Amino acid sequence: MVELPQDSSVKDHCIYKVPQKVRHIKEAAYTPRVVSIGPFHHGEERLILMEKLKLGYLKSFLQGTGLTLDKCMSKLKEWEPMIRNCYAESVPLDSDPFLKMILIDAAFIIELFIRYYDVGNWIQSDPLFLKPWLADDVAHDLVMLENQLPFFVLNGLFKLATADITPGDLPSFLDLTFTYFADLNPQKIQSDSVSVKHFTDLLRVFYLPPVERLPKRSKVNNILDHLYSANELVEAGVELKVDKTKRCLSCSITMVS
Known part of the structure; x- marks a missing residue:
């Protein structure tokens, strides 16, 4: 059974909008290029093209794991208060469209990380891997502050999807995350030494000075x-x-x- 984590990392706001006075300096630095994740840029017309690809990843995620849409939505419903509380601003979406957005975005990320981990079998068929520039833009967008999902949602859905798999047959979701963002980890920090709230927070961890320098x-x-x-x-x-x-x-x- 996958339960909502009770640690303090999901009890407080951790995903924010960039202040307008900062955004005004360089808009492009704080705006996703190709894909929206989470509610802050959801539905923007210039990012709509990626929605079809995300739906394709959701379908692949459900087929590959044997999960049903209803089971995923039911689990997210249990987590909804905590998910909403992670966002510093109120999300003006009713429960069903909000949770549907969360599921589509979470399934897209999980499926992408699984494929990247097994890139040899996907490089000739995955739409992102066939277009390296697009894959780079997606990776760029996934670490933007306004483009985040709470990490516990991704980790929780991954555990739900792999509950029947023998431990050790697949890496943890945190290990998959470290593999995907390996180029952003210059200090080669190990996944077993960190706890993260979302991908922007992970980027912060990657660039903190090592303990021995403190x-x-x-x-x-x-x-x-x-x-x-x-x-x-x-x-x-x-x-x-x-x-x-x-x-x-x-x-x-x-x-x-």
């Missing part, structure tokens, strides 16, 4: 452990004098020899 809190704490308090200094015979002409407290205290 200040070691333990070293800072060790230094502080060896500093003496004012009381300890006085007890040791050190005389402290306050200089009232200085406004900075730390600068106004000096030791008198």
Whole structure:
């Protein structure tokens, strides 16, 4: 049984629209090129051409997994409050069209990642792989902030689809995601070390500095452990004098020899 995760990553808004004053600087940098994912760009006329391809992927996803449309919609219905809450702005779609959009977009992504993982068997027949420029544009669009689905939805549907498959026969959805976005992972971060909210969040994780480059809190704490308090200094015979002409407290205290 696939249940809704209870961790804090799906309890708060995590998918936002880019502020207009930022978007105005360079519109193209924040606008999907060829495919809409999620509600913010759903139905835009210039992105309609990809809807037919997404429906084809949905059909392939359902046929390949044995899932029914009703079963997927029923599961998404259970998750609907949490899905909607991930978006920082209210989505003006009724339940059925909203969940249908989520399912089509999620199935498209899952099917795409599965095919990419097994690209040798798809490179001669998949519409995206036959047009490398289109595949590049799709990959570009999938990491845009306004073009996101909550990761738990993708992962949950993938688990639902693979519930009857022997563990180990297929990689996890997170592993599929890492494979698809491998070129954006310059530090070669491993999938078992991260938790993500959506693909833009994953991109952020990829570009965070490695842990060894961050200040070691333990070293800072060790230094502080060896500093003496004012009381300890006085007890040791050190005389402290306050200089009232200085406004900075730390600068106004000096030791008198």
